[in-house]
Amino acid sequence: MERDDEFAGSIFYIDDDQDDLDFFSEAIASLGKKVKLFLFPDDMFKILQNPPPRPSVIFLDLNMPLKTGFEIITEIKQAGKLTDLPLIVYSTTNSSDIIEKCWDMGASLFITKPTTLGNLKRAIEYVLKIDWDNHKPVKNNFLYTDKAWFWKEKFV
Numbered sequence: 001m002e003r004d005d006e007f008a009g010s011i012f013y014i015d016d017d018q019d020d021l022d023f024f025s026e027a028i029a030s031l032g033k034k035v036k037l038f039l040f041p042d043d044m045f046k047i048l049q050n051p052p053p054r055p056s057v058i059f060l061d062l063n064m065p066l067k068t069g070f071e072i073i074t075e076i077k078q079a080g081k082l083t084d085l086p087l088i089v090y091s092t093t094n095s096s097d098i099i100e101k102c103w104d105m106g107a108s109l110f111i112t113k114p115t116t117l118g119n120l121k122r123a124i125e126y127v128l129k130i131d132w133d134n135h136k137p138v139k140n141n142f143l144y145t146d147k148a149w150f151w152k153e154k155f156v
Contacts, residue, residue, distance in 0.1 A: 112145035
């Protein structure tokens with residue numbers, strides 16, 4: 001049985017797709033990191049409102065049936081003690097309109113879901129190397145994807 005305090009300062013990831021959760025978990029484990037996975041938004045919010053644990057970063061999918069990633073971003077940004085949490089949108093979409101909306105809502109970074117374990121590991125390593133206490137997102141560093149040149153140019 002896992003203890004929540006084992007995940008303090010770790011990564012939270014919320015997605016309604018168990019395969020995506022498993023793929024992400026495999027990548028994190030191969031990097032020697034811990035991740036707390038959530039299928040249901042309310043489970044994550046219960047922990048966020050009553051820590052420990054407190055994550056160092058939250059990855060979230062956008063397209064979920066119970067509560068969308070947009071709704072999760074809004075709730076976190078409206079919760080006073082949570083507004084400083086880095087929110088990494090992790091989505092299959094590469095729509096510049098959606099990326100722009102995530103930027104406008106205050107997400108910290110947008111990652112288009114990689115299709116290979118190697119690319120996912122590189123994306124996670126990129127996120128974990130960021131000094132989130134001092135990082136200020138700007139449009140030219142908001143989008144991370146292994147196919148970034150086209151969308152990054154379109155977004156910026």
